[in-house]
Each structure stands twice: as C-alpha cells, then as structure tokens.
Amino acid sequence: MVSVQEAYRIVQSLTAKPGVEEVDILNSAGRILEETIHADRDFPPFSRVAMDGIAVQADKFNKEGQVFLIENIQASGSPQLVLKDQNNCIEVMTGSVLPGNTNAVIRYEDLEIKDGSATILIEKIEKGINIHPQGQDAKRGDELLKPGQKISAAEVALLASVGKKSVHVFAFPKTAVVSSGDELVEIDEIPQPHQIRKSNTYALQAAMNEMGWKSESFHLTDDKELVKKNLQTILENDDVMILSGGVSKGKFDFIPRVLEELGIQKLFHQVSQRPGKPFWFGASVDRSKIVFALPGNPVSTFLCFHKYVKPWIMNCLGVENKSVTARLAADVNFTPSLTYFLQVRTEVKEGILFAYPNAGGGSGDFANLKDVDGFLELPLEKSTFKAGEVYPFISFRSIV
Amino acid sequence: MVSVQEAYRIVQSLTAKPGVEEVDILNSAGRILEETIHADRDFPPFSRVAMDGIAVQADKFNKEGQVFLIENIQASGSPQLVLKDQNNCIEVMTGSVLPGNTNAVIRYEDLEIKDGSATILIEKIEKGINIHPQGQDAKRGDELLKPGQKISAAEVALLASVGKKSVHVFAFPKTAVVSSGDELVEIDEIPQPHQIRKSNTYALQAAMNEMGWKSESFHLTDDKELVKKNLQTILENDDVMILSGGVSKGKFDFIPRVLEELGIQKLFHQVSQRPGKPFWFGASVDRSKIVFALPGNPVSTFLCFHKYVKPWIMNCLGVENKSVTARLAADVNFTPSLTYFLQVRTEVKEGILFAYPNAGGGSGDFANLKDVDGFLELPLEKSTFKAGEVYPFISFRSIV
Numbered sequence: 001m002v003s004v005q006e007a008y009r010i011v012q013s014l015t016a017k018p019g020v021e022e023v024d025i026l027n028s029a030g031r032i033l034e035e036t037i038h039a040d041r042d043f044p045p046f047s048r049v050a051m052d053g054i055a056v057q058a059d060k061f062n063k064e065g066q067v068f069l070i071e072n073i074q075a076s077g078s079p080q081l082v083l084k085d086q087n088n089c090i091e092v093m094t095g096s097v098l099p100g101n102t103n104a105v106i107r108y109e110d111l112e113i114k115d116g117s118a119t120i121l122i123e124k125i126e127k128g129i130n131i132h133p134q135g136q137d138a139k140r141g142d143e144l145l146k147p148g149q150k151i152s153a154a155e156v157a158l159l160a161s162v163g164k165k166s167v168h169v170f171a172f173p174k175t176a177v178v179s180s181g182d183e184l185v186e187i188d189e190i191p192q193p194h195q196i197r198k199s200n201t202y203a204l205q206a207a208m209n210e211m212g213w214k215s216e217s218f219h220l221t222d223d224k225e226l227v228k229k230n231l232q233t234i235l236e237n238d239d240v241m242i243l244s245g246g247v248s249k250g251k252f253d254f255i256p257r258v259l260e261e262l263g264i265q266k267l268f269h270q271v272s273q274r275p276g277k278p279f280w281f282g283a284s285v286d287r288s289k290i291v292f293a294l295p296g297n298p299v300s301t302f303l304c305f306h307k308y309v310k311p312w313i314m315n316c317l318g319v320e321n322k323s324v325t326a327r328l329a330a331d332v333n334f335t336p337s338l339t340y341f342l343q344v345r346t347e348v349k350e351g352i353l354f355a356y357p358n359a360g361g362g363s364g365d366f367a368n369l370k371d372v373d374g375f376l377e378l379p380l381e382k383s384t385f386k387a388g389e390v391y392p393f394i395s396f397r398s399i400v
Numbered sequence: 401m402v403s404v405q406e407a408y409r410i411v412q413s414l415t416a417k418p419g420v421e422e423v424d425i426l427n428s429a430g431r432i433l434e435e436t437i438h439a440d441r442d443f444p445p446f447s448r449v450a451m452d453g454i455a456v457q458a459d460k461f462n463k464e465g466q467v468f469l470i471e472n473i474q475a476s477g478s479p480q481l482v483l484k485d486q487n488n489c490i491e492v493m494t495g496s497v498l499p500g501n502t503n504a505v506i507r508y509e510d511l512e513i514k515d516g517s518a519t520i521l522i523e524k525i526e527k528g529i530n531i532h533p534q535g536q537d538a539k540r541g542d543e544l545l546k547p548g549q550k551i552s553a554a555e556v557a558l559l560a561s562v563g564k565k566s567v568h569v570f571a572f573p574k575t576a577v578v579s580s581g582d583e584l585v586e587i588d589e590i591p592q593p594h595q596i597r598k599s600n601t602y603a604l605q606a607a608m609n610e611m612g613w614k615s616e617s618f619h620l621t622d623d624k625e626l627v628k629k630n631l632q633t634i635l636e637n638d639d640v641m642i643l644s645g646g647v648s649k650g651k652f653d654f655i656p657r658v659l660e661e662l663g664i665q666k667l668f669h670q671v672s673q674r675p676g677k678p679f680w681f682g683a684s685v686d687r688s689k690i691v692f693a694l695p696g697n698p699v700s701t702f703l704c705f706h707k708y709v710k711p712w713i714m715n716c717l718g719v720e721n722k723s724v725t726a727r728l729a730a731d732v733n734f735t736p737s738l739t740y741f742l743q744v745r746t747e748v749k750e751g752i753l754f755a756y757p758n759a760g761g762g763s764g765d766f767a768n769l770k771d772v773d774g775f776l777e778l779p780l781e782k783s784t785f786k787a788g789e790v791y792p793f794i795s796f797r798s799i800v
Contacts, residue, residue, distance in 0.1 A: 156603050
C-alpha cells in the first residue's frame with residue numbers, strides 16, 4: 001500500500017507521448033494548443049481610433065470653443081486619409097485608422113458639429129487621447145500563445161485575428177476504457193435482480209469526451225482466459241488503458257495477475273485512501289503502455305480519474321495543473337488511517353470557496369455525486385477536521 | 401443610457417422558448433437536461449457487499465477466534481445465494497448480492513481462511529457492517545435529476561445506470577451571429593494595412609459551441625440597403641441575433657436605426673459600463689425575436705456576451721445562474737462614472753478566490769484576454785477599489 005502522495009508522484013513520473021491533430025478553431029475550445037502562435041502584424045495593426053468623433057493635431061488646439069473645419073471622413077475599413085491643413089480636422093469612426101497628421105481624437109460628446117465644422121466644448125486636448133496606438137498590445141513577431149495553453153474563446157479570438165482558421169492541438173494517446181465484472185449489463189438491457197447496468201465506462205468516456213479525449217470501450221467478463229486474450233489485444237492496440245473494476249482482493253479479481261502475466265509491471269497496488277483503496281497502477285517495462293486499474297465502485301472510479309488520471313494526461317500535454325484549495329464549511333470526523341476524499345458541494349461567498357460536506361455522507365454511492373461538485377482531500381494524519389480549515393479541492397464540474 | 405443593473409434586468413426579463421433534442425449520453429456533458437430522471441430501481445438495487453470477505457449472521461458470532469465453515473461462494477454477477485446453516489458463512493466478493501440469511505460482512509483483512517473455514521480475528525461484529533443496503537441512496541421512483549440540470553460526467557453515470565442511452569436536452573433557439581464593418585476581412589485573407597481579420601464572430605461561436613449552442617454566422621458590409629435586406633432575412637429565419645459592431649455613434653453605425661425600421665424595438669442603447677458602453681438591446685413587439693447588438697471592440701463583445709447573453713440563455717433553459725465573487729488583490733482606481741469590468745487573472749489560495757488586475761491594464765485590446773480569466777465588476781458609485789475588497793466576478797474560462 002502506498003500513500004496518496006506517493007501514488008500521485010509515481011503516476012506523474014510516467015508520460016505518454018501525445019500526437020498532433022488539426023482542428024477548426026470553432027471546435028478548438030477545451031483543447032490544448034500544440035503550436036506556438038506569433039503575431040503576424042502589430043496588435044493593433046494601425047493606430048486605431050477608439051471613439052467616434054474628430055481627429056486633430058493636439059498642438060493646434062488653443063481653447064474651448066475653437067472651431068475645426070471638417071476636411072474629410074475617415075470610415076472604418078477605408079485606407080488611411082491624411083489631414084492636409086493642420087488647422088482642420090477629419091471626422092473619424094471607432095475602429096478606423098487614425099488619419100495621418102493627427103494625434104488626438106475628440107469624442108462627439110465633447111464637440112458640436114454644424115455646417116461642416118466642429119466646435120470643441122472642452123478645455124484641454126491631450127495628445128494620444130482616444131487612440132489605441134499601433135503595436136501597443138503586441139508587436140509583429142511576438143509570441144502570443146504557447147504550446148500547452150488550454151484554448152478558450154479568448155484564444156479563439158486571437159487565433160482568428162492572426163489568420164488561423166484551423167490550429168494544431170495535442171491528440172490524446174490511443175486509449176481503451178475497460179469495464180469488468182459479470183454483474184454488469186449493457187445500458188439498454190433490463191438487469192436481473194442481482195445485476196446492474198454499466199455506468200463507469202460511460203462516466204469516464206463522458207468526462208474524457210469533454211476534453212476531446214477519444215477512447216474505445218471494452219467489457220471483460222469474469223473468465224480468466226478470455227480476460228487475458230482481450231487484455232492482450234487491447235495492449236497491442238492502445239497505449240493507455242483505463243480499467244474499472246476487478247482489482248480488489250476477491251477470488252474473481254484476477255486482473256492484476258493477468259496484467260502482470262502480460263508484461264505490465266505493477267507500480268503500486270492499493271493506496272491509503274477512501275474511496276479508491278484498491279487502485280492498481282502499472283506500465284510495460286519500456287513504459288510505453290500505461291495501465292490505470294481503478295476500483296469498480298462508481299465513486300472510486302470517479303475520484304481516481306479526477307485525482308490521478310486527469311492531471312496525468314494534462315501533464316503529458318504540457319498543461320500546468322493548478323492546485324486549488326477550499327474551506328471546509330462544517331466539522332468532519334474520519335478516523336481510519338486513510339486519506340479521505342470527502343464529497344463536497346461548493347459555493348463562492350465573499351470571495352471564499354466554501355466546501356459543504358454532502359449530507360448523504362459517506363455511503364459511497366454515486367447517486368450522491370449529482371449533489372456535489374468535487375472532493376476535499378482530508379489528510380491521513382488527522383481524524384478531526386474543523387470548519388474553517390483549508391484543504392486541497394478536486395473538482396469534477398465547473399463551479400465558476 | 402441605462403445602468404448595468406437595469407440593462408441586466410431588462411435582458412433577463414425576456415425569454416426565448418428553447419426546443420428539445422435527443423443526444424447520446426456520451427456527448428451530453430455540458431448540455432442542459434430537459435426531462436426528469438427517476439430511479440427505475442432502488443439504488444443500490446440489492447443489499448450489496450462492500451468488501452471482499454465472508455457474510456455471516458452477526459448474532460451467531462460470540463468471540464474472537466470463532467470458526468465459520470464456508471458453505472459457498474457468492475460471486476459478483478451471480479443470483480443471490482442463501483446461507484443454509486446460520487453457523488456457517490458464505491464467501492462474498494465486492495459488488496455481489498448479500499446472501500440471504502446473512503447480515504454482516506467480515507473483510508479478508510479481519511479473518512484467516514484455511515481448509516474451507518474462516519477464523520475471525522476481530523472481537524466484535526456489527527450487524528450491517530460492510531454492506532451497502534438496498535435503496536439507501538435512492539428508492540425506486542425517486543426523482544434523481546430535474547430539468548435545468550447541467551449534465552457532467554457524474555450525471556452521465558446516473559443516466560447510464562437507469563438505462564438511458566440517450567437523453568433529452570434543451571435545444572437552443574435558432575441563432576445568428578453577425579459581424580459588421582468594412583474594416584473586417586475573412587480569417588484566411590491577408591488584410592490591407594487598414595483592415596483587420598474577423599475575430600468576434602469566431603470568439604462568440606467558439607464560446608457558444610462549448611455550450612452546445614449552434615449558430616449561423618453572417619457578415620454585414622457598411623451599405624445601408626444591403627444591411628437592411630440581410631437583417632430582414634436573418635430576422636425571418638432566426639429568433640436570436642447576436643450582432644457585433646455597428647452600434648456606436650458614428651456616421652456609418654446605422655444598424656440600430658435599421659433594426660428599428662425592421663420592427664425591432666429598442667429596449668436600451670448604451671449602458672454605463674466600460675468596456676461595452678454602446679451595447680444596444682431590442683426585441684420585436686411580440687418579443688419573439690431578441691437582438692443583442694454588442695459593441696464591435698473585441699473585449700466589449702466578449703464582456704457583453706459573458707455578462708448578459710450567457711446568463712440570459714441559461715435562464716431561458718432553466719439553469720440557475722450562480723453568482724460568484726472574488727477578492728481584489730491590488731488597489732485599482734477608476735474615476736469615470738461607469739461600472740468598470742476589470743480584466744483579472746484569478747488564483748485560489750488558502751480557499752480564497754483572488755482576482756489580480758491584468759498588468760497590461762485597460763488598453764481594452766483582446767491580446768490581453770489570453771492572460772486573464774474573467775472580469776471583476778467594479779461598481780459605478782466608487783472610484784477607488786482597495787485590495788481585499790470583494791466584487792462580483794464574471795469568468796470566461798474554467799478556473800477550478
């Protein structure tokens with residue numbers, strides 16, 4: 001048995017080499033950037049008018065009430081005009097190029113237009129006012145985005161603006177999601193009284209699909225020879241295997257043994273945690289095949305995926321895993337000498353992330369997961385946890 | 401000009417009737433449930449063995465060292481066995497049905513098995529121990545999930561377990577995303593010096609795609625007759641229009657006028673906020689067509705979408721919008737009499753959600769958005785904001 005810290009360290013010490021694929025930027029949100037994105041022009045590409053109004057030479061302004069003859073109109077999308085007489089002005093539109101020979105923009109709100117002239121209604125004009133100068137945000141050639149960046153709509157805007165209609169993102173390693181156990185039947189079957197429908201592979205694949213992590217799913221019955229044959233085929237085709245079930249101590253739980261027979265070395269079995277104690281982790285000698293064998297209890301599978309598998313794959317893709325903490329909102333006691341992953345509902349109040357223990361508490365079944373947002377990691381060394389104390393938080397749904 | 405609060409209230413007072421569509425549960429994460437989900441069986445459906453070991457009658461246990469003859473083995477996935485002689489035991493596997501005539505499970509760790517018998521190594525056996533009783537988490541017929549629930553992997557597990565291979569989710573109203581302005585060229589074109597590539601419609605559609613909100617995109621050039629014709633067609637086909645650009649005070653910004661000519665009543669124009677002041681909002685007389693005309697500055701478009709449009713559509717779909725606050729991490733001054741949506745990077749430290757003002761600060765260009773996670777809403781009534789103060793936070797990327 002290893003500690004949670006040791007298990008986490010061992011998992012993170014291995015890597016799977018991600019591939020690359022090209023996706024349309026409209027479908028890239030949530031994916032991880034594989035390429036470096038540079039500015040192909042200055043940002044903004046020209047000194048841009050930031051308000052509707054007139055553009056003038058600030059030096060030519062003397063006093064409130066001064067009148068500037070309107071020489072021309074600079075529309076958005078038109079090539080740059082040049083002010084001919086510096087005592088005149090050019091009417092300008094938000095987003096247009098700042099006309100040549102001008103260096104300040106006065107808003108309509110601060111002037112009056114009549115008979116082709118603009119009368120200034122303010123006392124002072126600062127050079128550069130209401131202008132967004134060329135290259136202020138980024139210079140041509142600047143690095144805008146790095147590999148490992150998770151793409152959101154903000155990054156899509158940047159990608160579009162530098163002319164990327166599609167973008168290279170990391171492809172996930174070839175992955176199999178495998179359920180096991182004769183008690184499981186397919187979703188669309190009516191279970192016998194002693195049977196239940198599969199749910200773990202669906203939960204895993206739904207969580208993975210959200211990240212763009214595609215996988216194939218398989219089911220193993222409790223027949224040792226068949227299990228061995230199927231696992232062998234999967235290991236030939238896939239680089240990552242996420243198993244659910246078949247790793248506790250029972251007579252029919254022979255999956256770890258079969259995996260070892262197939263050349264997958266055990267790196268640990270059993271973690272001093274609840275839920276998820278029977279978690280088994282292994283890899284081939286050359287570390288090219290990675291096997292997460294998660295306990296079959298739905299909450300255990302769910303916890304182990306979010307605590308170990310997700311940070312691992314993100315690490316493989318060069319994404320920095322942010323650690324988050326939350327404040328326990330009620331006292332909790334837990335005496336076994338195990339790290340306790342407490343199911344919590346969260347709420348942000350007054351800027352504080354509060355974690356409320358789930359009232360259903362500890363039954364370990366996944367009917368409760370709908371009412372919670374994640375797990376609070378309560379350390380093994382303690383058995384009483386007081387409201388107000390702060391612990392690591394592992395979320396499984398977006399809470400903000 | 402209306403206040404942020406008034407604008408928000410007006411937007412939220414309108415609704416669009418969502419449709420329904422059926423999606424495979426593997427692709428349902430992120431979507432909003434349209435149907436009520438009931439338990440088709442008890443959760444768990446039978447009293448389930450929670451540990452590998454033996455099942456006994458707790459009353460028949462007297463003292464440490466007592467020996468129980470193993471009558472049989474209850475495997476997972478097998479129909480329920482019944483203990484014949486209550487002085488014996490049945491070996492049981494995690495996940496299996498609890499055998500009849502037994503009411504406690506003793507873990508392998510707490511016993512020794514030899515020659516077909518189990519010797520108990522502990523002093524006490526509690527009735528019900530290591531058993532997950534039938535119906536503890538939910539009773540058959542219980543409501544498990546309600547319409548308006550955002551589906552995550554946790555809900556997918558539940559859907560699978562009650563036999564739903566596909567599920568009814570809300571369909572978004574028919575929506576057009578419309579850019580405007582002659583300064584914009586397509587992503588794959590090389591812009592002239594006075595032109596820029598479209599980015600707003602891409603940012604909007606990427607953000608919408610993440611929610612499953614499909615839309616068509618259009619572009620309007622600065623030609624009044626053509627604009628009117630195109631807007632008319634869009635209004636005939638779509639129920640929601642999200643425009644970007646063409647709503648500031650400039651000579652060529654005639655879109656609000658054209659919309660009013662087409663029967664879209666202005667509900668407000670201009671909001672006392674930065675960015676996003678020129679925001680225009682309207683609807684048809686019968687309120688069946690909703691038009692968000694967002695200012696064309698990329699940061700303005702982005703802010704208005706996340707502050708107004710996203711909560712509005714979630715509200716239409718019956719989702720409760722959680723309000724989140726964050727703690728300002730540095731002093732900020734902002735004197736104009738406007739609500740200031742400050743770009744902030746966030747970090748959770750010691751359970752506190754800190755908002756760090758973006759160093760680039762205030763330039764308003766979207767090259768900065770990649771470095772921030774959302775906007776802190778600083779109220780119009782104040783002009784100095786101190787580190788440690790707490791304000792509403794609007795996130796545009798998952799921060800936890």
